[in-house]
Amino acid sequence: MKNYSSNPRCVTILYGTENGNAEDYARLIAFKLEYLQLKPTLAALDDYPLKQLVTETDFLIIICSTTGQGELPRNSKKFMKFLLKKKLPSDLLNHIYLSTFGLGDSSYTMFNYAIRKLQTRLVQLGCEELSPGCEADEMSPQGIDGFYTEWESQLISSLQKFFPDLVALDEEFLPPPKNEVIALEESPDVDTVKESDIISQSRKVSGDTSLKFGVLKQNLRVTSEDHFQDVRHVIIESEDLRYIPGDTVSLYPSNDNQSVELLIQSQPHWKPFADKPLVIEGELPRIDGGLIDKKYITLRSLLTHHFDIMAIPRRSFFCKLWHFGDSSTEDGQREQEKLREFSNFEESEELYNYANRPRRSILETLLEFQENLRIPINYIFDLFPVIKPRFFSIASRPSPTSVELVVAIVEYKTIIRRIRRGLCSKWLKSLHEGDKLLFSTQKMNMKFSLPQVPNPPIIMVAPGTGIAPMKSLIEYVSESDIKQELYLFYGCRYKEKDYLFSELWDGLTSRGKLHNFPCFSRDADSKIKYVQDNLFHEYKLIGDLILNKNALVFVCGSSGKMPKQVKLTFIEILRKFGDLEEEKAQKYVFDMEDNGRYREDVW
Amino acid sequence: MSNILLLLHPTVVTDQHLVESIKQNIKKSNPSDYHLEQHIIDRVTRGDVVLTHNSYDKIVYINPNEDHQNIPVSLMKHLYETLVDDGELSGDLPTDQVLDVLMTGFIVSDSDNKTWIKPKPVESVSIPLKKKTAAASVKKLPAFKKLGVVSSPSNNSAVGLTDTSASNTDEENEEANAMKRKLDDTKLTYFSDSENEEDSDDNDDIDDIINENDLISESNSLGLRANLIVPKACELPSGKKRRKACKDCTCGLKEIEEQEESQQRSLQDSILGKMAQSATLEAIKIEERLKKQPVKFTDEDLAEIDFTIQGKTGGCGSCALGDAFRCDGCPYLGLPPFKPGEVVTIDSLGEDI
Numbered sequence: 001m002k003n004y005s006s007n008p009r010c011v012t013i014l015y016g017t018e019n020g021n022a023e024d025y026a027r028l029i030a031f032k033l034e035y036l037q038l039k040p041t042l043a044a045l046d047d048y049p050l051k052q053l054v055t056e057t058d059f060l061i062i063i064c065s066t067t068g069q070g071e072l073p074r075n076s077k078k079f080m081k082f083l084l085k086k087k088l089p090s091d092l093l094n095h096i097y098l099s100t101f102g103l104g105d106s107s108y109t110m111f112n113y114a115i116r117k118l119q120t121r122l123v124q125l126g127c128e129e130l131s132p133g134c135e136a137d138e139m140s141p142q143g144i145d146g147f148y149t150e151w152e153s154q155l156i157s158s159l160q161k162f163f164p165d166l167v168a169l170d171e172e173f174l175p176p177p178k179n180e181v182i183a184l185e186e187s188p189d190v191d192t193v194k195e196s197d198i199i200s201q202s203r204k205v206s207g208d209t210s211l212k213f214g215v216l217k218q219n220l221r222v223t224s225e226d227h228f229q230d231v232r233h234v235i236i237e238s239e240d241l242r243y244i245p246g247d248t249v250s251l252y253p254s255n256d257n258q259s260v261e262l263l264i265q266s267q268p269h270w271k272p273f274a275d276k277p278l279v280i281e282g283e284l285p286r287i288d289g290g291l292i293d294k295k296y297i298t299l300r301s302l303l304t305h306h307f308d309i310m311a312i313p314r315r316s317f318f319c320k321l322w323h324f325g326d327s328s329t330e331d332g333q334r335e336q337e338k339l340r341e342f343s344n345f346e347e348s349e350e351l352y353n354y355a356n357r358p359r360r361s362i363l364e365t366l367l368e369f370q371e372n373l374r375i376p377i378n379y380i381f382d383l384f385p386v387i388k389p390r391f392f393s394i395a396s397r398p399s400p401t402s403v404e405l406v407v408a409i410v411e412y413k414t415i416i417r418r419i420r421r422g423l424c425s426k427w428l429k430s431l432h433e434g435d436k437l438l439f440s441t442q443k444m445n446m447k448f449s450l451p452q453v454p455n456p457p458i459i460m461v462a463p464g465t466g467i468a469p470m471k472s473l474i475e476y477v478s479e480s481d482i483k484q485e486l487y488l489f490y491g492c493r494y495k496e497k498d499y500l501f502s503e504l505w506d507g508l509t510s511r512g513k514l515h516n517f518p519c520f521s522r523d524a525d526s527k528i529k530y531v532q533d534n535l536f537h538e539y540k541l542i543g544d545l546i547l548n549k550n551a552l553v554f555v556c557g558s559s560g561k562m563p564k565q566v567k568l569t570f571i572e573i574l575r576k577f578g579d580l581e582e583e584k585a586q587k588y589v590f591d592m593e594d595n596g597r598y599r600e601d602v603w
Numbered sequence: 604m605s606n607i608l609l610l611l612h613p614t615v616v617t618d619q620h621l622v623e624s625i626k627q628n629i630k631k632s633n634p635s636d637y638h639l640e641q642h643i644i645d646r647v648t649r650g651d652v653v654l655t656h657n658s659y660d661k662i663v664y665i666n667p668n669e670d671h672q673n674i675p676v677s678l679m680k681h682l683y684e685t686l687v688d689d690g691e692l693s694g695d696l697p698t699d700q701v702l703d704v705l706m707t708g709f710i711v712s713d714s715d716n717k718t719w720i721k722p723k724p725v726e727s728v729s730i731p732l733k734k735k736t737a738a739a740s741v742k743k744l745p746a747f748k749k750l751g752v753v754s755s756p757s758n759n760s761a762v763g764l765t766d767t768s769a770s771n772t773d774e775e776n777e778e779a780n781a782m783k784r785k786l787d788d789t790k791l792t793y794f795s796d797s798e799n800e801e802d803s804d805d806n807d808d809i810d811d812i813i814n815e816n817d818l819i820s821e822s823n824s825l826g827l828r829a830n831l832i833v834p835k836a837c838e839l840p841s842g843k844k845r846r847k848a849c850k851d852c853t854c855g856l857k858e859i860e861e862q863e864e865s866q867q868r869s870l871q872d873s874i875l876g877k878m879a880q881s882a883t884l885e886a887i888k889i890e891e892r893l894k895k896q897p898v899k900f901t902d903e904d905l906a907e908i909d910f911t912i913q914g915k916t917g918g919c920g921s922c923a924l925g926d927a928f929r930c931d932g933c934p935y936l937g938l939p940p941f942k943p944g945e946v947v948t949i950d951s952l953g954e955d956i
Contacts, residue, residue: 051794054787070816082794084813092790117815120822129677135834146834154832157650338927354927357860358937368925368940415867416926416939594816 004058005165011040012049012057016064016076016114020314022103022383025148026063027316032152034175036159037166045076047286053093059130059159060096062118065103068600069593070110072117074391084120092506094126097162099155100133101148107139107564109590131158145348174323179280179381183299184577185494189275191258192301200254200305201438202293210440211289214238216431217402227497230409230426233395236439237402244398245473246446246601249405250389252289252438253427255310260303263363266370271573273377274299285381288389289438299377307384309363310423313355318343320383324375331370339369351585358414391442393556393601395468397475403441406468408502447596448473448484455484457551460543461531461566463491466557467500469601473554478513487515487545491531531562532569543577546570552597559602570598605660607633608685609641610694612666616643623666633661648678654685662686664694673697679707683913684723692719703826870934 004010011033015026023044030042041048041056045064053060067073072080079249102115112135119133127266131154136147160166166599169175192199201213214236222233236249264274278297291297303309313321318339325336344352354360354513362384366373375383396404409429410422431437446469450456460470467490477484488505492498508514518539521529528534535542555566567589574585592598607629615621629639640659644666646652664674674682674697682692685774696717704711704719704889712718820827921928925940 051791054790055793070819080815081812084815085793086811086813092793113819116822116827117818119827120825121813121815123825123827124821129830132675132677132830133827140834142834147832150834151832154649161650175755180604246860334924334928342927358926360926368927413864413868415864417871417937417939419867 001161003164004162007058008037008163008166009039009041010056010058011038011061011159011288012048012052012059013040013042013063013077014045015042015062016045016073016079016118018065018067018073019146020311020388022063022065022073024314024316025101025103025144026061026315028319029061029063029152029155031316031319032156033159035169035171035173036156036163037169038159038163041288045072045079047075048079050079050082052549053096057096058251059162060093060098060122060127061093061101061130061155062115062122063101063103064096064115064118066105066108066110066112066114068602070113072194076114076118076541080118080121083118083125089124090124091126092115093122094128096122096127098122098127099130099151101151102133102135103138103144104135105138111135111137130497131155141245143348145345149345151413152337154169156455160332174320177376177378177382178282179284180379181380182281183273183276183377184279185273185276187277190277190296190298190301192275192296192298192304195296196254196257196304198294199292199301200252201436202296202317202436203252203290203305204293210442211438212238212241212438212440212583214403214437216433216435216437219428219431219433222406222500224497227494230411230429230502231498232405232407232409233500234405234407234428235396235402236405236437238439239398239401241403241441242398243394243602244446245394245476246444246469247394247450248391248441248442248444249394249403250289250391250440251424251428252389253387253424254305255303255307255387255423256430257304259309259363260300263303263309263366265299265311266367267373269374270299270377278302280381285386287386289440299380302380303384306386308387308423309366309384310361310426311385312359313342313362313365314352314385315343315345315348317383317385318351321373321375324373324379326372326374329372335369335372348488358416359412359420360416364416364418385422389440393468393472394441395471397472397479402473403439406465406471408465417525446599448477448552448554450552450595450597453550455482457485457487457488457545457549459489459545459551459553461489461535461553461555461557463557463562465500466496466555466601469556470502470554471504474508478508478511485515485524486513487541487551488517488586489531489534490516490518491534493517495520495523495526530565535566535569536573539573539577542570543571546574546592547578550597552599553592554599554601562603563600567598605633605635605637606658607637607639608654608659608662609639610644610662610664610682611641612644612668614668615665625663629663633932637880644678647681648675654681654939656684657687659685660687660690662690662692662694664692664696666695673700673826674709675830676702676703676826677830679703679709683707683709688721690721691718692721700826700829701826703787867937871937874934 005398013026013033017023017026026042030040033040040061042053045062064076065073097145098119100115102112104112104115115133115135123129131151134147134151136144136151138144140146166228184311203211215238216234217234217237218233220233221230223229223231264270266366275298277295278299280297284291287306292301315316322336322339322343325332325339327333327336341347342354355365366375392407394403394407395406396402407425407428411425412420414420448456448458458473460473462470470488470490472484474488477486490499490505492500495502495518499520502518505514505516506520509516517534519528519531520526528537542551546553551569555563557563571582571585573591574580574588575582578585580588589598609625609629611622611625615625626639635661642652642654644664647654664682679700686692691712696719697860701711708721708724709719712720921930922933922935923941926936929936
C-alpha cells in the first residue's frame with residue numbers, strides 16, 4: 001500500500017446538501033481528519049473545481065442527501081452533469097480512493113438515490129473503494145448519527161493505513177484558523193449600519209453575472225389579517241430577466257442590526273474592533289451571491305450580511321465552540337463541559353433537545369453561555385455558518401421586467417418564549433415598497449410537454465404556497481396561443497382567509513381558460529377538505545386525463561404527508577378508473593415519474 | 604509444503620464440531636504436507652488481520668449462512684492479492700457475483716464452477732501513452748477488471764486511457780512521475796476550461812449524456828450494494844431511546860411534543876405571573892419603607908429585592924443556569940438564564956413576549 005503521509009492535502013470532502021444536514025456531517029469529518037493531521041479540502045460538490053479531481057485528489061469523500069424524486073440537491077447538479085458525460089474514459093479517476101455517505105429517508109421510494117448514483121458513476125470511472133459506502137436512514141432507530149459513527153470509524157481506520165506516519169492530535173488542541181482575520185485597529189471606524197442596504201447590495205462574485213438589482217414593487221399580505229399565517233405576494237421590478245414557468249428566484253437576506261449588536265455586546269473583547277476594517281487572509285469559503293465589497297468589511301458587517309447567527313447550531317458548531325470556553329472557574333468549567341457534550345455523538349439527544357427541537361438560534365446559544373465564552377475574532381470564519389440564499393418558485397408569467405413570488409412568513413412558537421422567525425421572513429417583512437434588493441434567477445428546465453404530445457393537459461396539485469409555480473404556468477399558457485387544458489387542484493384552510501389569487505382563478509375559469517377545483521380544509525360547510533380527496537372525487541376526469549389523454553401531473557407544496565398521499569391517490573384513481581391491479585397502477589405512476597410525466601416540487 | 608488459509612464466518616467458530624469437520628475435509632482433499640492458517644472473515648474484511656500478499660496456495664471460505672453469501676468487493680480483491688499465482692479460492696462462494704469476480708481478476712474454474720483461480724501473469728508490453736519509450740515491465744493479466752466494467756450491460760464509459768493493470772508500486776523515480784504528469788494532462792483534457800459550463804451544456808446532445816436513472820440498476824450489478832455499512836446496535840450509544848417526531852409523524856409523538864410545548868408555555872406563564880406579582884409587592888414594601896426613613900440601601904436591602912423568591916437558583920440549583928442545564932420538566936425551560944437574585948426578563952433579547 002502506497003504511503004501518502006507526505007501529502008496530507010490529497011483528501012477532498014465534497015457535499016451535496018439541501019437543508020444543511022449533509023454539510024454538517026461533511027464539516028464533522030473534515031474537522032475529525034484535521035486531528036489526524038490531514039489537510040482536507042471541504043467544498044460543496046458544485047463549488048469544487050473539477051480539474052482538481054485529477055490534480056489534487058487521491059482520496060475522495062462524498063456526503064450527499066437525496067431530495068424530491070431521487071434527485072441530487074441543488075448544489076451538486078453541475079458535478080453530476082459532468083460525470084454523466086458518456087465520453088469520459090473508464091479510468092479517468094482510477095487514481096482516486098472513494099468513500100460515500102448518503103442521507104436519506106426510507107419512507108421515500110427513491111431512498112438514497114442521489115448518493116447511489118454518485119457512487120456508481122464514480123466507480124464506473126475508475127474510483128477504488130477507500131472504505132465501504134453508507135446509506136443512512138433517517139427513519140431507522142439509530143438515526144443518521146448511528147450510521148455516521150459506524151461509517152466514520154471505518155473510514156478513519158482505512159485512511160490511517162494510507163497515512164501511517166501521521167499521528168492523531170489531542171482533542172484539547174484546536175487547529176489554527178483557516179482564515180486569519182486582522183482588525184486594522186488604527187483605522188477609523190466604518191459605519192456599516194447606516195448604509196446597511198447599500199452594503200448588502202455590494203456583493204459580487206467575479207465573473208458571475210446572475211446577480212440582479214431589483215426594486216421591491218409590492219410586498220403585500222394576501223391572507224386576511226385574522227388568518228394565522230402571513231403570506232406575502234412580492235413583486236420585484238428589474239430588467240433583462242429571462243425565466244420560464246418552474247424557474248426560481250434566490251434572495252439574499254441579512255440579519256437585523258439589533259441581533260448583531262447583542263452578539264457583539266456578548267463578546268466584550270470584540271467591541272473595540274467591531275467597526276474596524278478587517279483584512280482576511282487565506283482562501284475564503286465560497287459564499288453564494290458573493291462577499292460584500294471589501295471596503296465595507298468589518299466584524300459587524302460580516303455578522304450582519306454573511307454569518308447566519310439565527311441558524312440552529314449544529315454539532316460541527318459545538319465541536320469548535322467548546323474550545324473557546326473559559327474553564328478557569330467552576331461555572332466556566334461546567335459550561336464548557338456542556339458545550340463539549342453537545343459536540344458529542346454519545347449525547348445526541350442532549351443537542352436535539354437543546355437546539356433542534358425548540359429551534360434555538362446560534363445567537364441565543366451564545367448569549368446563554370456568554371459569561372465564560374471568548375470567541376477569538378480569528379476563528380469567526382471557522383465557527384459561523386454563512387447565510388445561504390433562500391429559493392422561491394416564481395409566481396408570474398415570463399416577463400423581462402418583473403418577477404413575482406409568494407412567500408409564507410415563517411413564524412411559530414416552541415417552548416422558547418420568544419417567537420421563532422425565519423431569517424429571511426424577518427428580513428423580508430422589514431422591506432418596504434421602493435427598497436432596492438439583490439436577487440438572481442435559476443433555470444429549472446421544467447418541461448410541460450411530451451415528446452409525442454406537444455401540449456398535453458396538465459393536472460396541477462398545489463396546496464398553500466405551492467400555488468406559486470402554478471400561477472406562473474397558468475398565466476403563461478392562458479395568455480398565449482398554446483392550446484393546453486389546465487386543471488388546478490388548489491387547497492387551503494378557509495375560502496375567505498387564505499384562498500390565494502381567487503379572483504384570478506375565477507376570471508380565467510369564466511373565460512374557459514382554466515378548470516378550477518379548490519377545496520378548503522377548515523370551512524365548516526366544506527365537504528371535500530384536502531386536495532387528495534378532491535382528486536379522488538374527480539376520479540373519472542383524472543383517470544381519463546391520465547390514461548387516455550397523456551396528462552402531466554405537477555405537484556407542488558410542503559414536503560411530508562401531502563406528496564405521498566397525493567401519489568397514493570393517483571394510484572387509487574388508476575385502479576378504480578382503469579380497473580388496474582394495484583401493482584400495475586403503481587408501476588404506471590412510477591413510470592410517469594421516470595418519464596417526466598409526474599413531477600413533484602416539494603420543500 | 605503448501606499454505607492454506609481457512610476463513611470462517613463468526614457463526615461457524617462457535618460450533619467446535621463443525622470447525623473440526625471442516626478441517627478434516629481439508630485434510631482429506633489435501634493429503635500432502637500443508638500449513639493451515641485460520642481467521643474469521645469479518646476480521647479480515649475490517650483489516651484487523653493483515654494477510655501477506657502472494658502467500659497462500661489455497662483459500663477455503665466458509666460461510667454457511669444463506670442470507671449473507673455476498674463477498675464484499677474489497678475482501679474479494681484482498682483475497683485475490685493474498686493468493687499465489689494459480690492459487691485457488693473455494694468454499695461457500697456466491698454464485699450471483701460473477702461480474703465482481705471477473706472484475707477482481709479471478710477466473711472461475713470450468714470444472715466445477717465453484718473454484719476461483721488467480722491466473723498466472725502473462726508477459727505483456729505496456730501500452731504507452733503515445734510514443735513514450737516502452738518501459739516493458741511484467742504486468743498482471745490485463746485484468747478482467749476494467750474490461751468487466753466496459754462489457755457490463757448498460758455501461759456508457761469510453762474505453763480506458765491506459766492499460767489499467769499498471770501496478771501502483773512505490774517506485775518514485777522520475778520516469779514514473781513524468782508518466783503520471785502526462786497521464787494527468789491527458790485526463791485533464793476531459794475537463795472543460797470554462798468554469799461556467801451551464802449555457803454551453805444546454806446544447807449538449809442528449810445522446811452524449813447518461814440517463815442518471817440507469818445508474819440505480821447499475822449500482823446493483825456492480826455489487827456496490829452488497830457492502831454497505833449499517834450501524835450496529837438498534838439504540839443510541841447511551842442506551843437511551845431516540846425520541847424525535849418525524850416530519851410527518853403519525854404515531855402520536857408529535858401531538859405529545861406539541862402538548863408538552865403548550866404545557867411548558869403555561870408553566871412559564873404562571874412563573875412569570877408570580878414573579879410580576881411578587882415584584883409589585885416588593886416594590887410597594889420598599890416604597891413604604893423609603894417614605895419612613897430615606898436611607899441608603901444596605902446589602903441586606905438589596906438582597907431583599909429578589910424577584911426570584913420561588914427559588915433563587917431553583918430547587919435543584921440548575922434552573923438559573925439556562926436551558927442547557929435545566930432538568931426535564933423544569934418550569935423555567937424556554938426562559939433565558941438568570942443570575943440568582945436577578946429578574947427573569949423575557950425581553951432581554953428585546954422583543955416578542
